[in-house]
Every structure is written in structure tokens, then in C-alpha cells.
Amino acid sequence: MVKPRLNVQMKGLDKTIERFEILAKKKKKETAELVNQKAIDIQRGAKKRAPVDDGALRASIVIEKFQNGMAARVGSRLPYAAYQEWGTGIYAQHPDIPGRKTPWSFKHPKTGEWWINFRGAKPQPFLFPAFEAEREDFLKRIEELYKTL
Template identity: 30%
Template sequence: MAEIKFEGITKLNKGLKKRMDMSAVKTVVKKNGSEMQKKAQRNAPVDTGNLKNNIGLEISDGGMTATVEPTAEYAPYVELGTRFMEAQPFLKPAFEEQKKQFEKDLKELVR
């Protein structure tokens, strides 16, 4: 039976990670996070404007994570509804739409 043994794979992986420029990925993350924030703000129902104005964007993990989150205390009730109020989703539709664009953008980087 033939056996193939690769030596130095760990060292090769470390070297590749050192040399890899992740700035393009970070740019895609930031761009898509910003676009999702805008879509969520556009989708948010407006009464006083508090909900719309308090949808924030946070970039973390050295630029590899974008978090879009409403800070208004009542945001989950608007998004999901209650037994007295119908849901008015604004965050999930923005996520579903932006997810497709994010995947396309990342695929472009891999080419």
C-alpha cells in the first residue's frame, strides 16, 4: 500500500497566513456592514425616528466582523412583534438581502 507523507504543512500554513493580505476582506466586511445598516434603517418603521437613528454598526475582530444592531430598548418587540402587536421586521430582511451581496463580494476576492 502506498503512503504519502507531507512534512512542513504547519510551517507552510503559518507562512501563508503571515504573508496573506487581509485588507481586501476587511474592506468587504466594512462595506457590507455599512450597507446592511443603511438597509435596516430604511426598513425600520418611523414613529419618532428613535429606532431608525439607533441602528448602529460596530466593526470588531480586527476588521473581520461587522455587527449591525439596534440599541433602542423596544427594537425586539418591533422586529418580532408581541401578542398585541404585529411584527414589523426591519433587521432580518436587511440581513437576508445583504447576505447575498456579501457572498458575491467574497467570491470575487477568491477568483
């Protein structure tokens, strides 16, 4: 038995592929620009919300871009930034880290004063509220950007 053959000839395939490549590059650039703008907005919001003693925490909030600009990380590398965001001791609110329930003593690094029977510090969230303030707008804009595909 002879199998039937089907010959398909496509005209303009090269142009179609070229148009898709141009569109993909354009969307990639627009996506990277949107990610960058939202990272800047989150950084600005976090700096506004950050508790201020000497300004070190606020000044330490930076943007780190990766994945060819398609992703960004906003945050601080200061060791105490997480304590400010999530609290410590009996006030700790991080979902994975239970706070210490017993009091402790320590010497304040700036004043040299001893804090006796310290039970913890209340959280002063600054980074996650800044992120949440931008989330909905980012999702809406990224959806609009890719609707045209």
C-alpha cells in the same frame, strides 16, 4: 542497515513565504473593507425599513466592528427594537420565544393613555430583511476575493 538520506534544498523559499505573507495581508485588508461596506449597506437598508414614530429606532441602528474589522454587528440597543422586529403577544414570531396569548393592559409611555386588553403588536421587520438583501452579494464577492489564493 543504513537508512537512506534525502537532502532537499529549496531555493527561493524566503521569497515564496514573503509573497504569501503579502497576499495574506492584502486579502485581510480587502476582506475587512468588504465586511465594512456590507455592514454599511445593511445599516442603510435597516434604516429605510425601520418603522418611524419619532425616529429614535432609526437613529439607533449602528455598526459595531470587532475581530480587527473582520466582523461587524449591525443593530439597535433600544429595548423595543426586538419587539418591532419580531412582534409581541399573539403576533410574536421569534422562533425561540412564544408570544403571550392573554391580553394585558399598560400605560403608553408617550401619550399616557391606558391600553386595555392589548393583545400584541404585529412584527415590522427591518433588520433581517436588510441582512437578507445583502447576503447573496456578500457571499459572491467573498468567494471571488478568495478564488485567487
